[in-house]
Amino acid sequence: MEHNKPKPDDRSDNVEKLQEMVQNTIENMEEAEETIQFSDGEDIQQVKAKNKRRQASIESMQAEMKDEAEAENNKYQ
Template sequence: MAYENKPKPDDRSDNVEKLNTMVENTIENINEAEETMQFADGEERAKIAAKNERRKESIEAMRAEIQDESQARQNGFQ
């Protein structure tokens, strides 16, 4: 039995919405982590702070990707 391994077509139609959801979830994670920091000791607090910094960097990257995807959407995904 022969199977054709065709890649799925590139469907970028909802990427902006998915990325916006990811940004919102990451912001929620930052807020929850900051609440947790109140009960953490020094070392754990430093780990949480470092992770939140990485999350903030990820948010910046996702927002840049949102801009790219928005422009692609306006240009008809060409």
């Protein structure tokens, strides 16, 4: 009987992945802001609310990037 072994935890590229996610989120925010000029009141409020959530996500990802960078510098000890 063969047991499923979990894959080893490879965190070596987490910072790069997080940076890409932050950049994509920023681009989505910018695109959403551009659509506001063609939107009405309720849509504008939805875009602003979504961008506020995106900003919170960016802040979380940046904090995680900092943690990952520190862990990488400490060789994940």
